[in-house]
Amino acid sequence: MARRRPQPGLVLRLYVAGHAPNSVRAIANARAICSEHFATRHSLEIVDLLEDPHRALIDGIIVTPTLVKLSPPPVQRVIGNLSDTDQVLLALAAP
Amino acid sequence: MKIHSQHPSVAKVPTGIQGFDEVTGGGLPARRTTLVMGGPGCGKTVFALQALVNGAHQKEAGIFVAFEESTRQIIANAATFGWDLPALERKKLFFLDARLTPDVVKAGEFDLVGMLGLLKAKVQEMHATRIVFDGIDVLLGLLDDPALERREIYRLRGWLSRTGLTGIITQKSGGTDVDLRYGFLQFMVDCVVVLRHQVVDGSGFRNLRVMKYRGSGFAADEFPITLTSDGLQLSHRGPTELAYAVTDERVSSGLPRLDNMLRGGYYRGSDVLISGAPGTAKSTLAGMFAAAACERGERTLYVSFDEGAAQIVRNLGSVGIRLEPYLKSGVLRMYSTRTRGPNIEDQFGALRDKVRAHKPRCLVIDPLSALSTKVEHVASADASQQFLDFLKIAGITVVNTSLMDGPGTAEETATGISTIADTWIHVSYIVQDGERNRALTIVKSRGTGHSNQVRELTLSDDGATLTDVFVAQGKVLMGVARFEWEQEEQARGKRVQVAAELERLRLQLAQAEAAARLQVVQTEMEARSAEIAVLADATGSASRLLRTDHAVLRKMRHADEDGRGGRRKSGRDKGAASTRGGRGRR
Numbered sequence: 001m002a003r004r005r006p007q008p009g010l011v012l013r014l015y016v017a018g019h020a021p022n023s024v025r026a027i028a029n030a031r032a033i034c035s036e037h038f039a040t041r042h043s044l045e046i047v048d049l050l051e052d053p054h055r056a057l058i059d060g061i062i063v064t065p066t067l068v069k070l071s072p073p074p075v076q077r078v079i080g081n082l083s084d085t086d087q088v089l090l091a092l093a094a095p
Numbered sequence: 096m097k098i099h100s101q102h103p104s105v106a107k108v109p110t111g112i113q114g115f116d117e118v119t120g121g122g123l124p125a126r127r128t129t130l131v132m133g134g135p136g137c138g139k140t141v142f143a144l145q146a147l148v149n150g151a152h153q154k155e156a157g158i159f160v161a162f163e164e165s166t167r168q169i170i171a172n173a174a175t176f177g178w179d180l181p182a183l184e185r186k187k188l189f190f191l192d193a194r195l196t197p198d199v200v201k202a203g204e205f206d207l208v209g210m211l212g213l214l215k216a217k218v219q220e221m222h223a224t225r226i227v228f229d230g231i232d233v234l235l236g237l238l239d240d241p242a243l244e245r246r247e248i249y250r251l252r253g254w255l256s257r258t259g260l261t262g263i264i265t266q267k268s269g270g271t272d273v274d275l276r277y278g279f280l281q282f283m284v285d286c287v288v289v290l291r292h293q294v295v296d297g298s299g300f301r302n303l304r305v306m307k308y309r310g311s312g313f314a315a316d317e318f319p320i321t322l323t324s325d326g327l328q329l330s331h332r333g334p335t336e337l338a339y340a341v342t343d344e345r346v347s348s349g350l351p352r353l354d355n356m357l358r359g360g361y362y363r364g365s366d367v368l369i370s371g372a373p374g375t376a377k378s379t380l381a382g383m384f385a386a387a388a389c390e391r392g393e394r395t396l397y398v399s400f401d402e403g404a405a406q407i408v409r410n411l412g413s414v415g416i417r418l419e420p421y422l423k424s425g426v427l428r429m430y431s432t433r434t435r436g437p438n439i440e441d442q443f444g445a446l447r448d449k450v451r452a453h454k455p456r457c458l459v460i461d462p463l464s465a466l467s468t469k470v471e472h473v474a475s476a477d478a479s480q481q482f483l484d485f486l487k488i489a490g491i492t493v494v495n496t497s498l499m500d501g502p503g504t505a506e507e508t509a510t511g512i513s514t515i516a517d518t519w520i521h522v523s524y525i526v527q528d529g530e531r532n533r534a535l536t537i538v539k540s541r542g543t544g545h546s547n548q549v550r551e552l553t554l555s556d557d558g559a560t561l562t563d564v565f566v567a568q569g570k571v572l573m574g575v576a577r578f579e580w581e582q583e584e585q586a587r588g589k590r591v592q593v594a595a596e597l598e599r600l601r602l603q604l605a606q607a608e609a610a611a612r613l614q615v616v617q618t619e620m621e622a623r624s625a626e627i628a629v630l631a632d633a634t635g636s637a638s639r640l641l642r643t644d645h646a647v648l649r650k651m652r653h654a655d656e657d658g659r660g661g662r663r664k665s666g667r668d669k670g671a672a673s674t675r676g677g678r679g680r681r
Contacts, residue, residue: 015209016209017206017208017209017212018208018212020206020208022203022204022205022206022208023208023209025203026203029203049209049212049213050208050209050212053212053213053215053216053217054213054216056209056210056212056213057191057213057217060192061209061210061213062193062194062195062209062210062234063195063205063206063207063209063210063234064205064206064207064208064209064210065205065209066205066209067202076198076200077195077196077198077199077200078199078200078201078202079195079199079200079201079202079205079237080201080202080203080204080205081202081203081204081205082202082203083202083203083204084201084202084203085202087200087201087202087203088200088202090200091200091202
């Protein structure tokens with residue numbers, strides 16, 4: 001699966017909403033998936049929309065948490081607390 | 096804790112939706128949440144958007160969160176209602192496109208915390224007081240878990256009450272009023288508005304009903320709504336006060352003799368109903384009214400159903416009613432439409448728009464029955480009544496024609512317009528001696544004396560005219576029968592005249608004869624008188640002579656009798672003479 005063809009330079013951004021349970025869980029899940037499947041070949045930015053609400057507007061974020069794969073293309077969005085690891089990996093590895 | 100007054104009055108914000116604010120006594124509950132439910136195509140989005148736009152017009156900023164349609168689509172749709180959203184958007188309105196793109200992958204639970212954070216910031220920035228969540232079920236459906244969906248709804252509701260916004264949440268409902276999925280929502284919110292779309296006999300009707308309104312009275316009936324070019328409109332059919340200005344001014348019917356029959360014409364601002372079978376010149380009468388109004392320079396609107404404007408102009412032209420010049424000058428506007436079009440409420444809505452746009456003083460609806468008898472539904476009669484009330488309040492004089500076919504419907508209309516009409520003119524056919532003639536009667540006319548006589552209506556190249564009808568031998572005579580009767584009457588008259596002349600001559604002769612006879616008699620009398628005088632003279636001297644003789648005789652015979660004997664004797668002689676005469680005659 002994704003492990004077999006890891007993408008170099010994986011750039012991720014996770015939008016969360018303060019300490020909402022789903023957001024807290026999403027951060028933990030994102031970090032776990034990255035360290036387990038992408039090791040050092042990734043960057044993960046976490047944006048708290050409660051601190052910077054306009055960011056949601058600019059980036060078009062509707063629900064929290066939302067994970068966005070910025071690179072490599074194409075841009076892919078994953079919503080939810082990322083507890084469904086298979087779905088996350090599938091989305092990140094999608095061509 | 097703050098103690099509230101015994102009767103806390105719910106503050107309300109007007110929606111600006113015609114009729115809705117009246118029904119709810121002021122609009123939506125301020126700083127509270129209203130649920131707008133309904134099936135597809137009921138107008139939920141329009142209702143919510145209209146409340147928002149009208150707020151924005153009153154300097155109340157609002158936010159529209161669209162989960163279902165793109166904001167671009169919504170703005171385009173709003174443009175059809177004449178709402179310039181882009182202009183309002185700059186300052187007073189904000190649209191959030193809250194649709195997820197189809198390629199989004201779902202990996203676990205999510206929530207609205209981030210979005211509400213964004214909205215809170217936006218509310219503070221804009222000082223917004225109203226917010227709409229349109230089609231939130233689209234997003235929450237992705238959670239695929241009723242418990243989680245409910246959790247987010249509660250979150251939303253909590254957020255709304257914390258922020259103190261006047262909120263509208265739209266919600267889809269199936270065939271039943273209570274939707275199982277979000278049924279709880281109805282109990283949570285302060286106000287529930289139910290929109291319904293129903294089909295009766297193939298015609299669609301939209302209705303609105305206020306199901307719940309915490310802390311406020313409201314009219315609980317279902318009200319017909321229309322989607323007009325100004326947006327949603329609610330026809331308030333509740334007990335409305337019939338308050339409108341009344342005038343004594345008369346408006347010509349376009350037919351001088353009809354004006355006479357009505358003692359001066361129709362009242363300004365009244366409803367006139369012209370009923371009759373097909374082809375009884377109802378349209379002609381309506382056309383004459385329109386032409387007369389235009390000639391006076393009054394703006395006139397001619398609404399026709401199932402017949403094109405050009406055709407009507409041509410047909411009226413054939414009886415000498417020329418409408419083209421007025422159409423060109425813009426005094427007259429014609430609006431033709433099909434009856435089997437959009438639903439009846441929408442049709443009346445469209446008519447209202449036309450009336451508002453043209454601002455006529457006189458209006459013709461030809462025929463009104465096309466609209467109202469279309470569906471045997473209480474709403475259709477309601478709709479026409481409301482429309483007529485609307486015209487009445489606007490002071491517009493209306494001439495409606497109404498088709499009545501079949502012999503059973505001689506003087507009744509199915510819709511009950513006849514009770515609303517102030518003046519009712521009925522044109523019927525009278526078939527007699529192989530002819531159909533039009534008979535016009537005034538069935539009623541409120542507030543005016545009117546002729547109760549039947550008149551014959553004839554059409555010629557110069558328009559319609561009314562003629563007196565002849566009543567002969569208990570029958571009303573028209574057409575050829577009348578002509579024949581007239582001829583016969585004339586002949587009869589002539590005969591009588593001649594007879595009278597003859598009689599006059601005869602009498603004159605008799606008089607002359609009598610006078611002549613009188614002359615004869617007089618002369619004769621004079622002659623007799625003279626004769627008598629002569630005779631008297633003669634007998635006078637004779638008796639004197641006789642008396643002298645008697646005296647001489649007595650003297651001579653020394654008689655002692657006093658002359659009585661002599662008289663007796665002469666009497667006896669007389670009797671004997673008569674006896675003798677009698678005998679001689681036998």
